[in-house]
Amino acid sequence: MAFFDKINDFAKTATEKTNNVIETTKLSAKIESEQRGINALVQKIGEYYVAKIDAGETLDEEVMAIFEGILNGRKNIEEMRAEIEAIKAPKEEVPAAEKEVSSNMKLCVSCGKEISADAKFCLNCGAQQP
């Protein structure tokens, strides 16, 4: 029966190995979850002190040096938000009357785009021209 005992041992060992992998994977996932929890709490501590500095408190030098980075980041965000606003803001339309029109061109009576002086219809909006 030695042969079957060996087979049995082998199967047992394989099962144990599989169980070990499952167990360590589970534990690793739990460790990661705990670490995420710790990171969130560390961030909370940071926010607590940032709020204090924002309220006018001065903390030790090292903390204040790190805070400089936060101030710098805030400034950059502000500038980029302003850039977004500038991009989003509608371009100021130059009034048709102020546009310089070359002699062989005219402005469409409907949309104000510059079109050929002898055009019967606007190429931009299709409006009939006088």
Ligand SMILES: [Zn+2]
């Ligand atoms: Zn037009």
